[in-house]
Amino acid sequence: MTAAGYQYVDLPDASVVTTRALLTARGNITDTVDARAVMCIHDGAGFGKTLAVNICLRKLEHEDVRKITFRARPTARVVRYELLLTLLS
Numbered sequence: 001m002t003a004a005g006y007q008y009v010d011l012p013d014a015s016v017v018t019t020r021a022l023l024t025a026r027g028n029i030t031d032t033v034d035a036r037a038v039m040c041i042h043d044g045a046g047f048g049k050t051l052a053v054n055i056c057l058r059k060l061e062h063e064d065v066r067k068i069t070f071r072a073r074p075t076a077r078v079v080r081y082e083l084l085l086t087l088l089s
Contacts, residue, residue: 016055025052026059033060038083 025041032039041049057065066086070079
């Protein structure tokens with residue numbers, strides 16, 4: 001899967017440009033994985049969150065990483081439930 005495939009865009013010869021935001025995300029994700037901690041990435045629509053996370057996690061290829069995607073505006077109960085299911089699996 002190409003980087004463009006992460007976003008379901010089929011552009012020939014598309015590539016990801018490494019920006020300051022992507023480097024920051026990579027550093028934060030790497031630190032979080034190394035610390036065996038939990039991280040939340042959030043921002044407005046279209047800022048590249050999903051692309052950045054997918055690119056960074058693919059480079060890490062760490063077996064202990066679990067990714068949870070929540071629907072829009074999840075309640076605290078939904079977040080707790082999904083975290084518990086993920087941690088127990």
